[in-house]
Amino acid sequence: MGVRFTLxxxxxATTRWSKAVYYxxxxxxxxxxxxxxxxxxxxxxxxxLRALSEGHTQVLQSLYEQHRPDFFRWAGRRxxxxxxxxxxxxxxxVFAFYExxxxxxxxxxxYNARTWLFAVGYRKLLNQRRKTKWIFWKxxxxxxxxxxxVFQQFPGEEPGAEEQASLLASMExxxxxxxxxxxxxxxxxxxxxxxxxxxxxxxTNALSVSLSRCLKRLKELFREKAGI
Amino acid sequence: MEEQDQELIERYFRNALSAxxxxxxxxxxxxxxxxxxxxxxxxxxxxxxRLREKKEVLERLAQRGRELDAREKxxxxxxxxxxxxxxxxxxxxxxxxxxxxxxxxxxxxxxxVLSGQDSTQRIPPPDTPRTTAPxxxxxxxxxxxxxxxxxxxxxxRLFAAHFKPYKDESLEPSLRGDDPPPPPEKFxxxxxxxxYPEALSQFENLPAAARENDNELFIKAECLLATxxxxxxxxxxxxxxxxxxxxxxxxxxxHLALAYLKTGDMGRAKSRxxxxxxxxxxxxxxxxxxxxxxxx
Numbered sequence: 001m002g003v004r005f006t007l008x009x010x011x012x013a014t015t016r017w018s019k020a021v022y023y024x025x026x027x028x029x030x031x032x033x034x035x036x037x038x039x040x041x042x043x044x045x046x047x048x049l050r051a052l053s054e055g056h057t058q059v060l061q062s063l064y065e066q067h068r069p070d071f072f073r074w075a076g077r078r079x080x081x082x083x084x085x086x087x088x089x090x091x092x093x094v095f096a097f098y099e100x101x102x103x104x105x106x107x108x109x110x111y112n113a114r115t116w117l118f119a120v121g122y123r124k125l126l127n128q129r130r131k132t133k134w135i136f137w138k139x140x141x142x143x144x145x146x147x148x149x150v151f152q153q154f155p156g157e158e159p160g161a162e163e164q165a166s167l168l169a170s171m172e173x174x175x176x177x178x179x180x181x182x183x184x185x186x187x188x189x190x191x192x193x194x195x196x197x198x199x200x201x202x203x204t205n206a207l208s209v210s211l212s213r214c215l216k217r218l219k220e221l222f223r224e225k226a227g228i
Numbered sequence: 229m230e231e232q233d234q235e236l237i238e239r240y241f242r243n244a245l246s247a248x249x250x251x252x253x254x255x256x257x258x259x260x261x262x263x264x265x266x267x268x269x270x271x272x273x274x275x276x277x278r279l280r281e282k283k284e285v286l287e288r289l290a291q292r293g294r295e296l297d298a299r300e301k302x303x304x305x306x307x308x309x310x311x312x313x314x315x316x317x318x319x320x321x322x323x324x325x326x327x328x329x330x331x332x333x334x335x336x337x338x339x340x341v342l343s344g345q346d347s348t349q350r351i352p353p354p355d356t357p358r359t360t361a362p363x364x365x366x367x368x369x370x371x372x373x374x375x376x377x378x379x380x381x382x383x384x385r386l387f388a389a390h391f392k393p394y395k396d397e398s399l400e401p402s403l404r405g406d407d408p409p410p411p412p413e414k415f416x417x418x419x420x421x422x423x424y425p426e427a428l429s430q431f432e433n434l435p436a437a438a439r440e441n442d443n444e445l446f447i448k449a450e451c452l453l454a455t456x457x458x459x460x461x462x463x464x465x466x467x468x469x470x471x472x473x474x475x476x477x478x479x480x481x482x483h484l485a486l487a488y489l490k491t492g493d494m495g496r497a498k499s500r501x502x503x504x505x506x507x508x509x510x511x512x513x514x515x516x517x518x519x520x521x522x523x524x
Binding site: 057060061064065068087091094095098099159164167168170171172179182183186187189215218219222 | 242269272273274275276277278279280281282283284285286288289290292293296
């Protein structure tokens with residue numbers, strides 16, 4: 001029995017992903033031969049990372065649901081914080097996981113997904129609170145945080161609230177086509193040929209021209225918002 | 229901006245620069261304002277794209293989180309209701325056990341105060357006196373079919389409300405001058421006067437044949453019931469009903485039901501009352517039905 005994710009229709013056009021899964025009634029199911037989203041199965045799953053690198057965010061939702069109650073219990077025993085803070089930290093951790101996989105910085109798991117997510121979420125909470133309860137035992141997450149410098153980069157720096165609002169407003173004014181192209185190129189780090197194949201552009205030149213126009217428009221919007 | 233510069237900037241954002249390329253980039257940033265602006269613009273593009281993706285993903289996760297919380301709350305609420313229901317049920321069971329489950333006290337309660345001069349009952353048909361076996365019938369079974377509705381207090385209250393020692397003209401003693409009455413007459417006189425313990429003592433003075441007479445036994449059973457010895461009374465009533473030779477069989481049936489009620493044998497009491505309430509011949513039909521309703 002596989003783990004099921006509901007995917008939007010347009011994801012069904014992705015041919016590479018379809019080799020790893022089979023579809024029925026808009027439900028994407030990991031085939032029994034593929035690792036499952038269990039407590040341990042996901043940890044070695046290159047397919048999960050590949051799904052995320054292709055932007056299949058429904059996989060994220062399953063990760064988010066699967067470990068969320070456990071994270072709340074675990075973090076609640078360690079840090080004095082409210083549920084909204086834990087929710088924020090958990091969402092940030094899940095997004096960081098997605099971002100790392102999407103940008104191909106995370107190509108294999110040194111830890112299982114749970115450890116990775118808990119470590120990042122925990123760092124986020126520590127960064128906010130810096131007030132921990134007495135911890136009488138250490139677990140694999142403490143070990144990962146101490147040993148691996150990769151977790152030191154979380155949480156990353158974010159632009160200020162005003163700049164964030166300006167950047168988001170600029171993106172909202174872009175066409176859907178431009179937003180998709182920019183997402184594929186600058187978030188999912190796809191190459192020009194990959195995007196050409198995905199969106200059926202006649203040539204890489206045609207795609208490059210479209211991408212250049214989108215970039216130019218976005219930069220104009222940045223300047224407009226900044227009042228330059 | 230040349231394509232070479234674009235590639236340098238892109239490799240910079242991918243952390244893919246060599247040491248030499250890194251040095252070249254730093255040199256360009258320091259010396260070339262156009263390059264610096266392009267680098268900054270590219271940074272903003274990436275930030276904008278990332279922020280939009282993040283916003284979409286987090287909104288979706290937050291929505292899912294709210295759904296999960298709502299479901300958890302609902303499940304938690306149901307669990308609380310089940311727990312509360314279970315607790316209430318437990319309390320009800322404990323209360324019931326407190327009232328009915330405790331072993332009955334071995335000490336007999338004092339008999340209820342009874343009036344002894346009421347003779348409004350129907351005159352039964354003439355009897356056919358004859359000797360019968362002594363009342364050594366099987367003992368009345370211990371209460372095994374107790375119904376949960378009848379607590380001891382309730383049973384006593386219902387018994388007191390319905391039980392009156394049976395009296396009619398046939399039982400009224402006749403005056404015979406100054407001579408001491410014969411034992412049977414004295415026995416009936418004591419019963420008539422409501423002196424039940426004395427009547428019971430007098431019963432032992434009766435001739436053997438009289439002590440085996442179902443009518444005399446009926447009076448003895450009435451005395452026993454009036455003095456709270458319901459078990460013994462029930463045994464005699466059962467014998468009278470089994471023999472079916474007394475003129476007091478209807479009264480014996482009614483008082484047998486009351487004796488069962490008093491001893492807490494609710495199953496038999498209910499069964500006996502049902503039979504009386506269905507019997508058109510019984511003068512206690514309505515009383516039995518009313519008592520049955522009270523018990524249920």
